[in-house]
Amino acid sequence: MKLVFLGPPGAGKGTQAARICEKLSIPHISTGDMLRSAIAKGTPTGLKAKAFVESGGLVPDEVLVEMVRERLSNADCANGYLLDGFPRTVHQAEALNVICAPDTVIDVEVRDEKLLKRLTGRRVCRQCQNTFHISQLENDKVCPDCGGELYQRKDDSPETISNRLSVYHSQTAPLIDFYTAMGTLKTVDGDDEPDKVTSAILNALGC
Ligand code: AMP
Numbered sequence: 001m002k003l004v005f006l007g008p009p010g011a012g013k014g015t016q017a018a019r020i021c022e023k024l025s026i027p028h029i030s031t032g033d034m035l036r037s038a039i040a041k042g043t044p045t046g047l048k049a050k051a052f053v054e055s056g057g058l059v060p061d062e063v064l065v066e067m068v069r070e071r072l073s074n075a076d077c078a079n080g081y082l083l084d085g086f087p088r089t090v091h092q093a094e095a096l097n098v099i100c101a102p103d104t105v106i107d108v109e110v111r112d113e114k115l116l117k118r119l120t121g122r123r124v125c126r127q128c129q130n131t132f133h134i135s136q137l138e139n140d141k142v143c144p145d146c147g148g149e150l151y152q153r154k155d156d157s158p159e160t161i162s163n164r165l166s167v168y169h170s171q172t173a174p175l176i177d178f179y180t181a182m183g184t185l186k187t188v189d190g191d192d193e194p195d196k197v198t199s200a201i202l203n204a205l206g207c
Pocket of ligand 1: 009031032033035052053054056057058059060064084085086087088089092155164
């Protein structure tokens with residue numbers, strides 16, 4: 001199965017993608033995670049991406065298209081993929097159609113005011129990369145799953161979040177019409193308990 005998860009930052013795409021990938025045995029490809037890792041390692045892609053990621057803007061299309069083209073050519077993508085965070089512009093979606101078009105695009109919908117609360121309270125584990133909301137944590141410094149150190153992403157500050165949301169509405173939301181026209185879009189309400197969202201996604205996929 002070749003899947004794309006669309007939806008604003010904070011919609012829960014990463015959490016849901018990890019669950020769906022485990023169930024379907026396909027790789028979870030998060031372009032945000034790939035860029036953060038490239039930045040941490042100081043690779044040429046990381047150096048190009050750093051300022052864009054930190055300000056909440058989009059990294060140029062050509063950098064992303066090349067990164068995804070290379071990743072999708074790996075052997076683990078032979079039976080499909082789940083792309084989380086890509087495409088984010090119509091140009092990227094057109095490029096993906098040429099590389100390896102998705103069968104289904106899941107749009108995870110959540111209102112902006114809920115997104116702001118989710119993102120400002122988000123903490124990520126440096127070790128296992130799991131994400132939590134501070135309301136779920138007794139100790140906001142230690143990962144309850146693996147004991148790793150929790151941190152707040154730099155781009156989860158209130159100013160950067162509002163930039164990320166406006167970039168989403170202007171550049172990424174047009175993909176809803178793009179994939180509706182292709183007949184591949186399915187919409188899921190992301191403003192619900194995580195287990196219910198997972199069931200709704202599996203239902204939309206006919207699994
Ligand atoms: P995410 O983890 O998906 O929220 O992505 C974090 C940041 O990485 C975004 O705010 C962008 O700066 C950058 N990024 C991730 N995916 C893309 C993409 N497909 N196109 C451009 N920039 C991206």
